[in-house]
Amino acid sequence: MYTINLAEKLSRFSAHWTPHVVAELNGQMVKLAKIKGTFDWHHHEQEDELFLVLRGRFRLEFRDHAEEVHEGELVVVPRGVEHRPVAEEECHILLFEPAGTRNTGNLVNERTRDQLERL
Amino acid sequence: MYTINLAEKLSRFSAHWTPHVVAELNGQMVKLAKIKGTFDWHHHEQEDELFLVLRGRFRLEFRDHAEEVHEGELVVVPRGVEHRPVAEEECHILLFEPAGTRNTGNLVNERTRDQLERL
Numbered sequence: 001m002y003t004i005n006l007a008e009k010l011s012r013f014s015a016h017w018t019p020h021v022v023a024e025l026n027g028q029m030v031k032l033a034k035i036k037g038t039f040d041w042h043h044h045e046q047e048d049e050l051f052l053v054l055r056g057r058f059r060l061e062f063r064d065h066a067e068e069v070h071e072g073e074l075v076v077v078p079r080g081v082e083h084r085p086v087a088e089e090e091c092h093i094l095l096f097e098p099a100g101t102r103n104t105g106n107l108v109n110e111r112t113r114d115q116l117e118r119l
Numbered sequence: 120m121y122t123i124n125l126a127e128k129l130s131r132f133s134a135h136w137t138p139h140v141v142a143e144l145n146g147q148m149v150k151l152a153k154i155k156g157t158f159d160w161h162h163h164e165q166e167d168e169l170f171l172v173l174r175g176r177f178r179l180e181f182r183d184h185a186e187e188v189h190e191g192e193l194v195v196v197p198r199g200v201e202h203r204p205v206a207e208e209e210c211h212i213l214l215f216e217p218a219g220t221r222n223t224g225n226l227v228n229e230r231t232r233d234q235l236e237r238l
Contacts, residue, residue, distance in 0.1 A: 054191075
């Protein structure tokens, strides 16, 4: 029941592709991440995933098209749909997804973050 | 899988205290609302509720304290906790909560909106 300032939370970390948890409700988590570069193609078997851009912009690639997502815009990726975020410049995003969602979805590799830090 | 621009969605309605649905995922809804004035004290029996300020600011009153919530800030109200939003000037908020959440919680009155418009 206390106010969470997203910019202040974002100032506490700098690593790219490393979601940090800032809130949890109804079995879902609110995560913040800084992204830059090209992520891996992946999907989430059971989880829909929301991306909201807080600063900058990125391109969310699907197999059949891509979406440019700017500050103040969001996209929902339904479960099962392959996607790949690409950010030419650093971009700050808010993620909303079930608590157990793995950042790399069906993949486990050097970018997998199964233990998320809480801010 | 298509980009949703929050400012554009907000431009489509003007009524206060009338949440509009802009996205749904994992049984949860993303809603937008414009608020001004003092709402009713209420709680949600089964649902935690997230308020994120997109423009302006409001005060979220609890029985034991109040939080001033500014643009770029969020608050989670746990289920069962009485609360009352108060906005001295118009404030634009994003709500994240289970699909069936009633805006007036345990109350049913002239402000209850059980049929939400989708934008």
